Amino acid sequence: MYMMMYKKFSLGTLVLAALFCFSFEMAGQSILRSGYSGSVEVGALVQKYPYMVVSTSHGATNDRGLFLGGGVMVEFPVAVAPKFNADPTPAPGPFEKDRLAGVFFEARYAFLGASFAPYLDLKVGPAYNLDSKSFQNGFVRPSVGLSFGSLSVSAGVEATVGTYVVERSREHYAYLPDIEYDLYGKCLPYMSCILHF
Secondary structure, three states, X not given: OHHHHHHHHHHHHHHHHHHHHHHOOOOOOHHHOOEEEEEEEEEEEOOOOOEEEEEEEEEEEOXXXXXXXXXXXXXXXXXXXXXXXXXXXXXXXXXXXXXXXXXXXXXXXXXXXXXXXXXXXXXXXXXXXXXXXXXXXXXXXEEEEEEEOOEEEEEEEEEEEEXXXXXXXXXXXXXOOOOOEEEEEEEEXXXXXXXXX
């Protein structure tokens, strides 16, 4: 059921991307315009129970297609694994049920093009788990993309490392003087659609 819902979401996103594509002038590349650059991005971390990512970034682009800036993002589950319905506090891993908010530095290099401009993008920064007070997390997201007009699509990998409090320790914090931490690292495929302005 969740995979069917995810496939429908992906198809809907692609259809919206195509409609946006035809609504913008193809000759003018927003991603290559020098000066202030901003964007809004909607993406997904691809796994059995996918995560949505919504972010915005702002910065400056020089006349050679190099963008430097930063932004904010939120990540949240599209569907939660059934094990959390049976037991609200199993020992979690990253990207299973928690919502995250983060800030990031972004560097992007767009290659000159006519109707289409390919680019390389890198986002890196810390993220904060909104559902756990004791959570440290860092991420790196390299990606490649293709820009047409004011819209672009990208694909890449998000590598995440950090520590989290084991749920059993967090649940019984009042009775246990020592909190138990775990270290994790995870890489997930990432896809997105971006509107540049």
